[in-house]
Amino acid sequence: MSSQYSKAGVNLKLARNVKANLPALLRRATRPEVLGRIGAFGGLFKARFPACREPVLVASMDGVGTKLRVAVEMGRHDTVGQDLVNHCCDDIAVMGADPLFFLDYMGTGKLEKEVFDGVIQGLAKACAEAGMALLGGETAQMPGIYAAGDYDLVGTIVGVVDRRKIIDGSKIETGDEVVGLASTGLHTNGYSLAREILFKQAGFKMTSRPSELEGESVGEALLRVHRNYHPLLASLRRKKVVLHGAAHITGGGFIENIERVLPRNALLRIDRSSWNVPPIFELIRRKGRVSEAEMYRVFNMGIGMVLVVPRASVERVRDEASAFGIESCLIGRVARGRREVMLS
Amino acid sequence: MSSQYSKAGVNLKLARNVKANLPALLRRATRPEVLGRIGAFGGLFKARFPACREPVLVASMDGVGTKLRVAVEMGRHDTVGQDLVNHCCDDIAVMGADPLFFLDYMGTGKLEKEVFDGVIQGLAKACAEAGMALLGGETAQMPGIYAAGDYDLVGTIVGVVDRRKIIDGSKIETGDEVVGLASTGLHTNGYSLAREILFKQAGFKMTSRPSELEGESVGEALLRVHRNYHPLLASLRRKKVVLHGAAHITGGGFIENIERVLPRNALLRIDRSSWNVPPIFELIRRKGRVSEAEMYRVFNMGIGMVLVVPRASVERVRDEASAFGIESCLIGRVARGRREVMLS
Incomplete structure (x- = not known):
C-alpha cells in the first residue's frame, strides 16, 4: 500500500524505526526523579528538592544557531547536541542553578537515521555528563520549511536554585x-x-x-x-x-x-x-x-x-x-x- | 558604521527593537510564582505546589509542524502561537497535569517585526487563557537554514500533577x-x-x-x-x-x-x-x-x-x-x- 503521506515527504514508519534506538541511547541520561517511560505524552520528574530551603525552577530555551550548517557540511552530528546542552547549562549556571532535566526538538526536512542518532548521542552524552535527565523530545519532519539535509535543533533546560542563592548581579559593587x-x-x-x-x-x-x-x-x-x-x-x-x-x-x-x-x-x-x-x-x-x-x-x-x-x-x-x-x-x-x- | 554581521543576514539591532514590545505583550501571561525579569539568562518560577501531596513536574516540547506554511502564506501569525500553546497544554493535560509555564523558540531566516509580534501575541493570549506564565523564549536569525519569510516555532510546557492523580492508562479496564x-x-x-x-x-x-x-x-x-x-x-x-x-x-x-x-x-x-x-x-x-x-x-x-x-x-x-x-x-x-x- 503506497502512502500518500510519505509522498508528501513525511515518513511515519521511518520515524518509528529511527526512534527504536532511543531507550539504549538515553539509558545514561536519566536521574532517580524520573518517573514513567519513553513514549508518554509528557516526561515526569518528581518535584522534590531537599537541598533547597525555597526552591526556584530556572528554565531556558535555546538553539545552536547556524553552527548547524557547519555540522551538516562536516557530516558530523554528535557535537551540536553537546553544544546545545552545554549552552543551556551555562545559561542557568550563571543564575546559580543546577540542571535537572532537558528536552530537545529537532525539525528536519527529511529524517535521516544517521543524523538523528548522532544528534541524540551527543545530547545524551552531555546530559549524562551534566548529571541531567533527557526527559523528552520531539522530531518533526517538515518538508517545505527545511531543505532535505538541513535541520534545526532546539533545547529546553529546567534547573533549580535555592532562592537565597540566586546570582542576579545585584551584589556587584565597586572594586569587584x-x-x-x-x-x-x-x-x-x-x-x-x-x-x-x-x-x-x-x-x-x-x-x-x-x-x-x-x-x-x-x-x-x-x-x-x-x-x-x-x-x-x-x-x-x-x-x-x-x-x-x-x-x-x-x-x-x-x-x-x-x-x-x-x-x-x-x-x-x-x-x-x-x-x-x-x-x-x-x-x-x-x-x-x-x-x-x-x-x-x-x-x-x-x-x-x-x-x-x-x-x-x-x-x-x-x-x-x-x-x-x-x-x-x-x-x-x-x-x-x-x-x-x-x-x- | 556598516555591520558585517547584518550583511551576513543577522541584525542585532533589529532583534533588540523587535523585543522592545515584549514587556507589554507578556503582561497578561504571568503568574505570582514568577520571579526576576525579562532579559535574564533564565526564567525563574517558584517551585511551591501547595495543592499537591507529592508534586511531579510534567514537561513536553513540540512544534506546530507545517501548519506554519499556511500561516506564512495567509500572512497571519497570531493563531500558530495559540496552536502551539494549546497543543502543549493538551499533551500534559492527558496525564492529569495543570500547566505552570511555557517557553518558546522561533527560528527565522529574517526577523520581521510584524511576524514576531503576531506570534508572541498569540502565545501570550493562549498562555494567559491557560493560566500559564510565558517564562522565556529565544528568537534565532538563521539565514542559510530558513528561507527569508519562513520560520519554525517550538514550545516547551512545564506543568505539575499530584503523583497519585497521574493519568497513565493503567486503570483502563474491560467495559470502559x-x-x-x-x-x-x-x-x-x-x-x-x-x-x-x-x-x-x-x-x-x-x-x-x-x-x-x-x-x-x-x-x-x-x-x-x-x-x-x-x-x-x-x-x-x-x-x-x-x-x-x-x-x-x-x-x-x-x-x-x-x-x-x-x-x-x-x-x-x-x-x-x-x-x-x-x-x-x-x-x-x-x-x-x-x-x-x-x-x-x-x-x-x-x-x-x-x-x-x-x-x-x-x-x-x-x-x-x-x-x-x-x-x-x-x-x-x-x-x-x-x-x-x-x-x-
Whole structure:
C-alpha cells in the first residue's frame, strides 16, 4: 500500500524505526526523579528538592544557531547536541542553578537515521555528563520549511536554585574584579558571520588548514564543543566561594550579556589586552576586516563566561577554574558609575 | 558604521527593537510564582505546589509542524502561537497535569517585526487563557537554514500533577467507554499531506471556497486554532469525575496515540461511524483519494482528544464537555484482549 503521506515527504514508519534506538541511547541520561517511560505524552520528574530551603525552577530555551550548517557540511552530528546542552547549562549556571532535566526538538526536512542518532548521542552524552535527565523530545519532519539535509535543533533546560542563592548581579559593587573563563572556540555564536567570512570571502574549505590554526582545520576549529561551566560554578558554591555576578557570553557579545547582570550604579571596565584572543577569532577579524567593536559584539573572543567576584575571592576562583582545566584571566574591574560595560 | 554581521543576514539591532514590545505583550501571561525579569539568562518560577501531596513536574516540547506554511502564506501569525500553546497544554493535560509555564523558540531566516509580534501575541493570549506564565523564549536569525519569510516555532510546557492523580492508562479496564471530544479542525497534524493534496493536487488557493466547506475558505479552515482541553479536564478533576485514560490525537493518529496509554490486556475498539467526520477531512480524502486507514493514521478526523472512562462516568463527562462548549460522542469501548486499537 503506497502512502500518500510519505509522498508528501513525511515518513511515519521511518520515524518509528529511527526512534527504536532511543531507550539504549538515553539509558545514561536519566536521574532517580524520573518517573514513567519513553513514549508518554509528557516526561515526569518528581518535584522534590531537599537541598533547597525555597526552591526556584530556572528554565531556558535555546538553539545552536547556524553552527548547524557547519555540522551538516562536516557530516558530523554528535557535537551540536553537546553544544546545545552545554549552552543551556551555562545559561542557568550563571543564575546559580543546577540542571535537572532537558528536552530537545529537532525539525528536519527529511529524517535521516544517521543524523538523528548522532544528534541524540551527543545530547545524551552531555546530559549524562551534566548529571541531567533527557526527559523528552520531539522530531518533526517538515518538508517545505527545511531543505532535505538541513535541520534545526532546539533545547529546553529546567534547573533549580535555592532562592537565597540566586546570582542576579545585584551584589556587584565597586572594586569587584572581573574574571574571564576561557572558551573552547566560538561556542554557539557568530556562525553566520564566521561562515560568510571564512568560506565566502576568504574561500576556505572545511578541510583547509591555514597556518594561523596551528594544524587544526577550519571545520574542526568551528565545531569545537561549547564548554559547560556548571561543574566549576557548582564546586565554587559547595566551597562557599562568593560570586557577585556571572554572565554567559552568547549572542550580543560582551557588552549586552554583561549588562544583563549589572546593577544601575556599576560601571564595568574590561581591558581587551588582558588576555590572548585565540587564533580563530584573529583569522575571522583579519579575513573579514571586521572592526574590533563588532568582533566583541558578535563573538566571545576567547572568554565564554565572565564572573564578577569580590577581590578576596579572586584567588580561589582562579585556582578552582584551573582545577577544572579552565584557563582564567583577570580581565577587568567594577568602578562607580552608571550601568555600562566599557571595553578598552 | 556598516555591520558585517547584518550583511551576513543577522541584525542585532533589529532583534533588540523587535523585543522592545515584549514587556507589554507578556503582561497578561504571568503568574505570582514568577520571579526576576525579562532579559535574564533564565526564567525563574517558584517551585511551591501547595495543592499537591507529592508534586511531579510534567514537561513536553513540540512544534506546530507545517501548519506554519499556511500561516506564512495567509500572512497571519497570531493563531500558530495559540496552536502551539494549546497543543502543549493538551499533551500534559492527558496525564492529569495543570500547566505552570511555557517557553518558546522561533527560528527565522529574517526577523520581521510584524511576524514576531503576531506570534508572541498569540502565545501570550493562549498562555494567559491557560493560566500559564510565558517564562522565556529565544528568537534565532538563521539565514542559510530558513528561507527569508519562513520560520519554525517550538514550545516547551512545564506543568505539575499530584503523583497519585497521574493519568497513565493503567486503570483502563474491560467495559470502559471511549468518549471522543470534538476537534476544531486539523489542529496541528497532517499539514504536509493536506497542503500537498489541497494546493498541489486539487489546485485550491488559500482563498478558495469549495462548497463542502460551507462558506469557509480553505485557508481559514486550515488555520482554525487547536483546542485546549485542559480546562475541561481540570474541571472534571475538581468534580472528582474518574477518568481511566486520555489520549491527545496528534501525529500518528488514532492508533498510535491511543496505544500509548493502553495497558497490555486491553483491546480498544473504535466505531468510525459513531461520529460525523468534518467536511475538511472529507475534502482531503476525496481530492487525494487517500485510503481510510491512512486518513485515521495522519489526521484527527474530528476527534482531538479521546477519554477512556468507566461507564458510570460517561454521562458526567459528556455533560461537562457540553458545558465547555465541546461536542462529544461515544466512539468505542474497551474489550478484553491484547493491547490493540481497532478501528471498524
